[in-house]
Amino acid sequence: MKKNRAVKEWEAELVHRQHVGDGLEFSAESFLRTVGDTPTDDSFELWLKEKVSQGELVTLEAWRCPVEGCGRVIDKNEIDANVCPKCGADFQEYGEDPISQTRYRAKGESSRDIYWMIVIHGMNTRGAWQEELSWRLANKFRYSAPVLIYKYGWVTTDVLLKRCHQSLVDKLGIRIREAIRFAKEHNNDHCPDVIVHSFGSQLFALLLESEKFSDLKFGRVITVGSIIPPDFVWSKHINSGKIEAVLNHVGRKDVPVRSAQFFIPGTGPSGHKGFTDSACINVPEQSYGHSGAFEPSQLKKNLGTGGLWEQFLQNPLNHFKPSTAFHLEEWKPFCVLVRCAGRFIGHLIFAVLAPFSIVRRLFDP
Numbered sequence: 001m002k003k004n005r006a007v008k009e010w011e012a013e014l015v016h017r018q019h020v021g022d023g024l025e026f027s028a029e030s031f032l033r034t035v036g037d038t039p040t041d042d043s044f045e046l047w048l049k050e051k052v053s054q055g056e057l058v059t060l061e062a063w064r065c066p067v068e069g070c071g072r073v074i075d076k077n078e079i080d081a082n083v084c085p086k087c088g089a090d091f092q093e094y095g096e097d098p099i100s101q102t103r104y105r106a107k108g109e110s111s112r113d114i115y116w117m118i119v120i121h122g123m124n125t126r127g128a129w130q131e132e133l134s135w136r137l138a139n140k141f142r143y144s145a146p147v148l149i150y151k152y153g154w155v156t157t158d159v160l161l162k163r164c165h166q167s168l169v170d171k172l173g174i175r176i177r178e179a180i181r182f183a184k185e186h187n188n189d190h191c192p193d194v195i196v197h198s199f200g201s202q203l204f205a206l207l208l209e210s211e212k213f214s215d216l217k218f219g220r221v222i223t224v225g226s227i228i229p230p231d232f233v234w235s236k237h238i239n240s241g242k243i244e245a246v247l248n249h250v251g252r253k254d255v256p257v258r259s260a261q262f263f264i265p266g267t268g269p270s271g272h273k274g275f276t277d278s279a280c281i282n283v284p285e286q287s288y289g290h291s292g293a294f295e296p297s298q299l300k301k302n303l304g305t306g307g308l309w310e311q312f313l314q315n316p317l318n319h320f321k322p323s324t325a326f327h328l329e330e331w332k333p334f335c336v337l338v339r340c341a342g343r344f345i346g347h348l349i350f351a352v353l354a355p356f357s358i359v360r361r362l363f364d365p
């Protein structure tokens, strides 16, 4: 009975390591130290052997530094040098050879680092969450990942016109290309991860579709309050290597995204409904409104240890399976007549408000 419980603990520890992509390589001793259990019989060795025969673990040839208090793992390349890279002991002088040790490597991908990030926000949001978000991101990840918050100034009635979207996409693409070049000049060859919100999500989707910017490549993408049409084909961009993966954080109480298709051409309520493409991971949050995910308490939760965003950004994707994730079967845009009526009202508003919009921009570019 007790033995079974121990095996369950070992299994759980191994699954956890594969899930977070950390601690995949280990020695028998270090593994047992983590679970805080030292079996008096050979049950652990037998369990390891079984895992090796199942292909869950592979054995690696390794050595340990013989100096007391050091014990650093010496790999194959280092053993010829005859010097411990940690304590500097010369093994010949010390009079003892490195101690041979069997190590194990669990099947699975390692966790990934966040090197830098681009945030594309919604219209005219100068909210406190931007600072909160960039501060949290920059402090959380290794190497203090820099964050570029893309600002496109004040956009008001422009969103109602399709041709205005294209010029905003062009500006966005040029800015991102510059940022990627700048990162490369500073020895950062990694693709940026991306967080997009509201109208910024639509601009990002149009950017992915644009031939002009087919050279831009991204890491993992998080959409919040997305107004991209729910039938957007993400898998095409994942398969071509333009993006690595996408997480759509759905707000069940998000009202603006539901009305977007009636006023903003080419948009849809994916921030409320989800995406139909099974390559996209839709995760709902019942309490979220349009910017719910950016509330300070929610940023803390999502980016905190074990939080949804943290897991999505850092863990191996083959183990990233949020319990509430869902698949949207089908989506059709609302009846074209209703959308046209909405668009017509939109153009009327545009005609009436455009002069004010121009004046406003003169004073607040």
Ligand SMILES: [Zn+2]
Binding pocket: 065, 066, 067, 070, 071, 072, 084, 085, 086, 087, 088, 089
């Ligand atoms: Zn040493």
